[in-house]
Amino acid sequence: MRRRLLSRTNMFGLFVVMVFVIIGLAFYVGARAVRIYVGSLREREDIVELLNEGNFLRVLFLAEDTLAMNPVDANARAFAGIASFYLGVYSYEPQERTRYLRDAIYHLRLALELDKDFVFRAQVHYVLAQAYLHLNEYYANVAVEHLLSARELGYDVAQIHEHLGVAYIRMGDAERGVAHLQQVHGERSSQYHIILGDAYAMSGKFLDARGEFLRALELNQDDNVRDRIEMKLAKVYYDMGNLTEAKQLYLLLLRRFPDDAQAHFILGKIYEEEGNLNLARASWRRSLQLNPQNSEAYAKIYGE
Incomplete structure (x- = not known):
């Protein structure tokens, strides 16, 4: 009797195990069928067309979906990198922008490593260089390497000279930067x-710099950008020795940006050259309050 009960118990346990196995197989087959069906739907989407349309989120989704099944797919890495780059460039949120740009660099570098004969290597080098330039000015030297690689591979678009110009200027090589920008x-x-104005100012060609900044003001209607240009223009006027125009522009700008430490500091130097030491010291004190690390302002107030 007891043996019969044990036998029935064993049979019941075996039955339960078989039920779970069948259910598991059904889920596996079902999931596989769904994956195949969804995959077949996605194959109908032209990822290049989506990229050209500017649907970068969809491109990134499709690329990452492919990478989940095949992480060494160079094409998917390239598309994920390009989509991430544009999402970063168009992002207004700084942390999100940085995250997308870092993701772009990660994917694009991997794409280059995964396939040495990758048909889109030139384009990948070009976008990778832009990602470095947008991420941080200190990556300018790396950006130059990728821009030159893109050009060597035949990607000699007009914008490559502009990007090279920017990168060389950030590296402090104004002469080479200007040479590229002029092309x-x-x-x-x-x-x-x-x-170009920044490059001329860096080279001490202040008259040329003034001309470029004035041209930039003519072309730009964005108030934020115009304020930035005018701040550069005020510094150029000061460097040219045109103290009257520099002073007028700095006073105007400080009404809009009363907490700009550098503007207060240079205005103090203008007052000093005019012989008005009381106003000069007041400007330097304000500059030092706003930026306690300004050693020049400290030296002006307390001596060397």
């Missing part, structure tokens, strides 16, 4: 003239 043909943006 940019066609319509030139306000940003182009700002960059």
Whole structure:
């Protein structure tokens, strides 16, 4: 009797195990069928067309979905990187922007490593260089390497000279930066003239710098950008020795930006050259309050 009960218990346990196995197989087959069906739907989507349409989130989703099943797919890495780059560039939230740009660099570098004969290597180098330039000015030297690699592989678009110009200027090589910027043909943006103005100012060509900044002001209607250009222009006027125009512009700008430490400091130097030491010291004190690390302002107030 007891043996019969044990036998029935064993049979029941075996039955339960078989039920779970069947259910598991059904879920596996069902999930696989759904994956195949969804995959077949996604194959109908042209990822290049989506990229050209600017649907970067969808491109990233499709690329990451492919990478989940095949993490060494160079094409998927490239598309994930390109989509992440544009999502970063168009993001207004700083942390999100940085995250997308870092993701772009990660994917694009992997794409280059995974396939040495990758058909889109030139484009990947080009976008990777831009990602470095947008992420941080200290990556300018790495950006130059990738821009030169893109050009060597035949990707010699007009914008490559502008990007090289920006990168060399950030590296402190103003002469080489200007040489590349001058090779940019066609319509030139306000940003182009700002960059060229910075290069001329860095080289001590203040008259040329003033011309570029004035041209940038003509082309730009964005108040925030115009304020930034005018701040650069005020510094150029000071460097040229045109103290009257520099002073007028700094006083105007400080009404809008009363907490700009550098503007207060230079205004103090203008007052000093005019012989008004009381106003000069007041400006330097304000500059030091706003930026306690300003050793120049400290030296002006308390001596060397």
